[in-house]
Amino acid sequence: MADGFYRHRRDLQTLPTAVENSYRITGLYAYSWLQTIRFNLGETMRKVIQRSLFACVAAFGFAASASAADLMPLKAPPAPYWNWGGFYAGIHGGYGWGDVSNTGGSADIDGGFVGGQVGYNIQTGNIVWGVELDSAWANIGRSDNAAIGGVALSANTNIDYMGSLRGRVGYAPGNALYYVTGGAAWAHGSLDLTAASGGFAVGASADNTHLGWTLGAGAEWMVRPNWSVKLEYLYTDYGSETYFGVPVDAQVSTIKLGLNYFFR
Numbered sequence: 617m618a619d620g621f622y623r624h625r626r627d628l629q630t631l632p633t634a635v636e637n638s639y640r641i642t643g644l645y646a647y648s649w650l651q652t653i654r655f656n657l658g659e660t661m662r663k664v665i666q667r668s669l670f671a672c673v674a675a676f677g678f679a680a681s682a683s684a685a686d687l688m689p690l691k692a693p694p695a696p697y698w699n700w701g702g703f704y705a706g707i708h709g710g711y712g713w714g715d716v717s718n719t720g721g722s723a724d725i726d727g728g729f730v731g732g733q734v735g736y737n738i739q740t741g742n743i744v745w746g747v748e749l750d751s752a753w754a755n756i757g758r759s760d761n762a763a764i765g766g767v768a769l770s771a772n773t774n775i776d777y778m779g780s781l782r783g784r785v786g787y788a789p790g791n792a793l794y795y796v797t798g799g800a801a802w803a804h805g806s807l808d809l810t811a812a813s814g815g816f817a818v819g820a821s822a823d824n825t826h827l828g829w830t831l832g833a834g835a836e837w838m839v840r841p842n843w844s845v846k847l848e849y850l851y852t853d854y855g856s857e858t859y860f861g862v863p864v865d866a867q868v869s870t871i872k873l874g875l876n877y878f879f880r
Contacts, residue, residue, distance in 0.1 A: 698791045698838045701739040703879045707732050708846075710872030712756045716773055716805075717865045725773060725868070727756035733874065735784075744786045744793055751779040754803075756868060767813040775866065778803040780830050780852070791838040801830035801852045805866060807859040826854035826866055836876070846874045 713726040731752025738745045757774030779802055786795025806823040834848030854866040 698788065699739065699841070699878075699880070700744045700788050700793055700838070701737050703734075703736050704844075704876045705732070705734045705879075706844075706874055706876035708750065708752070708848075708872045708874035710870055712754065712775075712868050712870040714756070714866065714868035716758075718862050720862075723758055723760070723773070725756055725758045725775070725866075727754065727775075729754035729756065729778065729870070729872075731779075733876070735876075737784075739788065742788050744784070744788050744795065746784045747782070748784060748797070749779070749781050752777070754778050767811055770808075770810045770812075772808040772810075773805070774808075775803050775805050775854075775868065778852075778868075780850070782830065786836075793836040793838075793844075794833075795836070796831075796833045797848070797850075798831040799829070800827070801850075801854065802827050803852075803854045803866065803868070805854075805857065805859075805864070807864070809860075820860070822859040824857035824859065826857050828853045828855040842878045842880060844876045844878070846876065848872050848874065 707730075709728070709730040711726070711728055713724070715722045715724050717723075729752040731750060733748055733750035735746055735748035754775050754777060756778075757772065760771045760773075762769045780799060782797045782799030784795045784797040786793045788794075803826045804823065805826055806821060808819065808821045810817060810819040812818075830850050830852040832848060832850035834846055836844050836846035838844045848871070850870050850872075852868050852870070854868065856863045856865045858864070
């Protein structure tokens, strides 16, 4: 019985050590489990952070490249080339004024005209050379009336046709052409005289073609690749021709607006 008592006493004495060892083993297992969890969580977080950083860097790089593209200056497109060379034809109209004169004095004339033109240009860089032929129906003149001793007298002076053949040279900085022009000019003139009294009238007419020279300047704008508009001034001296044995001189200034089509 004594042996049993002592054995039971030894068991009670060793019980705390066993419990302590059991707790220690359990603690080791728990610590190892926690370390495993911490490693796994750390690895997962590391991957998440790496992927997040990669996504941020990629997004920042894309935004930076887009911003750089937006800020990069665009190269200006080349200026269009306006071709003034080649054959062209068109129409024009305008107003003319001037005077006719003889040994007895001078008289003013004015009126309108409408016509057409053809021409050809050669362009070398910004320099344009060309020749132009124009022709126009005109009504530039005047009427004078007087009465002497019951006789009514009238005189009608008129230029009903005019034309010119001119050279042109100009500078074309783009779609504009600024030029000077000059050459030969001609016109058809007429003088009609009438005397009337008591229901009776008699009249006489004379006409002639004048040949002279012209000089002027103008500006032309290419509004489409094949179309241009122009504004031109000419001073023309048609020289002298004889009407009823009297020499008559004519000088006319004209301002015209024209439209041309270029055949490419």
